[in-house]
Amino acid sequence: MQRKTAERYFNELMMSPRVIQFLDNLGFKQLFIKRDNQGNVISPKLEVVNKTSGALVAGEAYGSHKICLAKWILADDQQTKAVIRHELAHLLHKFSGMGGNSHGQEYNSILKMISPNRWRKDRHWYPTVSIEKARSKVHRVPMVNGTSMILKNRASLTKSRRYVKNVKCNNLVKAKSLSK
């Protein structure tokens, strides 16, 4: 997926009726989506970076204003969309002030609102051949007989919660994901 397509999906999602309703219920929609004088959205923003903070981190959320996607996740359209939904949920969770852990019950309720049918899957990203190929150009990807190890052990890896990492940094909750 091209960066522009990812941005378009992110903007569409952010302005979807469900999200607008959620923000209306909080009572401060205008404060979440910020626009310049021409009406262009200036925040929240989506950025694509060559490397996130980890070889298995597909996306990161910064406060309620920015998400970063690892370039390699863009190798798969469905996974890119899943990571965008996951990270948008982090922005809204932070913005809502609902509290709880970064992947806790409150967060999950927001992910469920964004992605009613796929929210369980959206808690993680899942490796594919094209993702692993793209990822191996940026990171050292352990291989077994020519197949990336996490792709080979996908079931066991996604069952365990090894992907989940959260760090606090400068008082800013930086939710790291795989899309976790």
Ligand SMILES: [Zn+2]
């Ligand atoms: Zn996350």
